[in-house]
Amino acid sequence: MANSECSSGPVTHVFRGTFIHSTPETALQVLEDALLGVDTAGKISFIGKGENLLELSQKFGFNPSDVNQLAQHEFFMPGMIDTHIHASQYSYAGTALDMPLLQWLNTYTFPVESHFKDLEFAKKIYTQVVKRTLRNGTTTACYFATIHTDASLLLGQIANDFGQRALVGKVCMDRNNSVKHYRETVQESVDETHRFIKELLNKKYPLVKPVVTPRFAPSCTEALLEQLGTIAKNNNLHIQSHISENIDELKLVKELFPDSETYTDVYHKFNLLTDKTIMAHGCHLSDKELTVFRETGTSLSHCPNSNVSLCSGILDARNVLNHKVKLGLGTDVAGGYSSSILDAVRRTLDASKVLTIQNPQHQTLTFEEVFRLATLGGSQALSLDDQIGNFEVGKDFDALRVNVAARGGPIDLVQCKEPKILLEKFLNLGKCQFSAYLIVVFKHKANHLTFYSLFPPICPLKGDDRNIVEVFVAGRKVVPCEDLALE
Numbered sequence: 125m126a127n128s129e130c131s132s133g134p135v136t137h138v139f140r141g142t143f144i145h146s147t148p149e150t151a152l153q154v155l156e157d158a159l160l161g162v163d164t165a166g167k168i169s170f171i172g173k174g175e176n177l178l179e180l181s182q183k184f185g186f187n188p189s190d191v192n193q194l195a196q197h198e199f200f201m202p203g204m205i206d207t208h209i210h211a212s213q214y215s216y217a218g219t220a221l222d223m224p225l226l227q228w229l230n231t232y233t234f235p236v237e238s239h240f241k242d243l244e245f246a247k248k249i250y251t252q253v254v255k256r257t258l259r260n261g262t263t264t265a266c267y268f269a270t271i272h273t274d275a276s277l278l279l280g281q282i283a284n285d286f287g288q289r290a291l292v293g294k295v296c297m298d299r300n301n302s303v304k305h306y307r308e309t310v311q312e313s314v315d316e317t318h319r320f321i322k323e324l325l326n327k328k329y330p331l332v333k334p335v336v337t338p339r340f341a342p343s344c345t346e347a348l349l350e351q352l353g354t355i356a357k358n359n360n361l362h363i364q365s366h367i368s369e370n371i372d373e374l375k376l377v378k379e380l381f382p383d384s385e386t387y388t389d390v391y392h393k394f395n396l397l398t399d400k401t402i403m404a405h406g407c408h409l410s411d412k413e414l415t416v417f418r419e420t421g422t423s424l425s426h427c428p429n430s431n432v433s434l435c436s437g438i439l440d441a442r443n444v445l446n447h448k449v450k451l452g453l454g455t456d457v458a459g460g461y462s463s464s465i466l467d468a469v470r471r472t473l474d475a476s477k478v479l480t481i482q483n484p485q486h487q488t489l490t491f492e493e494v495f496r497l498a499t500l501g502g503s504q505a506l507s508l509d510d511q512i513g514n515f516e517v518g519k520d521f522d523a524l525r526v527n528v529a530a531r532g533g534p535i536d537l538v539q540c541k542e543p544k545i546l547l548e549k550f551l552n553l554g555k556c557q558f559s560a561y562l563i564v565v566f567k568h569k570a571n572h573l574t575f576y577s578l579f580p581p582i583c584p585l586k587g588d589d590r591n592i593v594e595v596f597v598a599g600r601k602v603v604p605c606e607d608l609a610l611e
């Protein structure tokens with residue numbers, strides 16, 4: 125390992141131990157007995173060898189006795205990136221998984237999302253989802269909110285307050301025949317999107333940015349899609365939406381957009397496929413459509429929990445990678461019931477193995493490749509790989525401190541293992557969920573949906589049974605975080 129460094133502000137933290145990350149060339153790179161310095165701006169100022177401690181301490185002006193030494197079974201890995209999560213749907217995560225997509229949206233999603241007009245309710249749910257995902261090791265989240273501008277701005281504020289890096293999207297939709305009060309006119313959607321972008325950017329949150337968010341083609345008219353493509357272009361913004369998740373959805377898109385040859389064409393026509401666009405799912409995209417993704421720089425978010433939970437399909441992630449389309453992982457809460465990217469890692473491996481069972485010629489993804497998808501791949505998918513995704517000098521220090529042998533934790537180690545084995549054990553067995561879940565009960569009364577929600581207090585955590593010991597975003601320790609009562 126060569127020493128690498130960049131000139132930046134004074135070094136504020138130095139860690140010594142094992143660092144595991146990915147590079148574009150190598151799915152898994154292990155740096156043992158490494159020294160990593162973080163500067164006042166939260167950026168990685170140097171990575172060097174432990175044996176060069178004295179030299180580095182003189183060069184970067186830190187005291188060798190201030191170095192934070194990792195324990196034997198600890199390592200640092202890059203923060204995990206959730207490239208697709210509906211913050212509003214966290215309110216019913218873990219329930220309502222008994223229908224395919226289109227019925228699921230009409231029955232559960234739209235009625236619940238319409239409640240986010242109520243800012244108190246929005247504050248409660250958005251605080252929970254940001255806290256929960258941070259504790260699960262999600263340092264960057266690409267969020268869908270709802271159509272409500274003020275509640276969406278609130279989500280941005282909460283992510284900023286807790287220190288999570290986030291792309292936040294006010295949802296745009298001018299078609300909804302099932303819950304008619306949960307939709308906008310084209311003009312409302314355009315005006316409110318402008319207001320959302322302007323007000324969020326005016327806050328100057330360092331880690332939170334707006335993302336243009338047409339819900340998906342069936343919820344939007346051509347007129348709205350066209351306007352949103354223009355807004356994204358004029359403001360050089362990210363775009364997020366859904367594509368080719370479910371077969372019935374594909375048929376509906378064909379009916380609604382008869383002039384478009386494919387689902388991909390619908391978005392392409394309105395300039396919604398750019399190198400800052402991330403589309404969720406893509407289970408049923410053709411190779412021809414994947415080629416358009418590559419040519420436009422559009423990326424995909426693979427959400428295997430959701431794809432199985434709603435019986436939507438199984439994405440052939442290997443084929444996506446072979447087409448050189450950028451790929452990250454998403455939880456797609458609440459179509460996916462888990463808000464943890466560790467769960468997405470496991471289900472990505474499962475999905476790939478199912479494809480191998482169906483076709484022994486299929487080249488199964490390795491855990492190293494999926495680790496890369498959860499970290500560097502996510503950063504590439506969100507076009508943030510110049511800032512985050514691995515431990516490259518000059519990038520922000522977004523990182524998880526993992527203790528595989530946490531006392532009371534779920535992993536029993538027989539003997540000291542090499543770092544690669546520790547990582548594999550953590551990815552497959554590590555504790556990523558905590559005990560407190562909010563409970564939401566739905567009750568239908570004729571055509572009226574009654575919505576009950578119970579919010580049990582967050583259970584006190586033992587503090588020693590977790591494998592993710594600390595979480596850093598841009599050098600700031602956000603878990604544990606006493607000042608914001610995150611624990």
Ligand SMILES: [Zn+2]
Pocket residue numbers: 208210366404456459
């Ligand atoms: Zn989704």
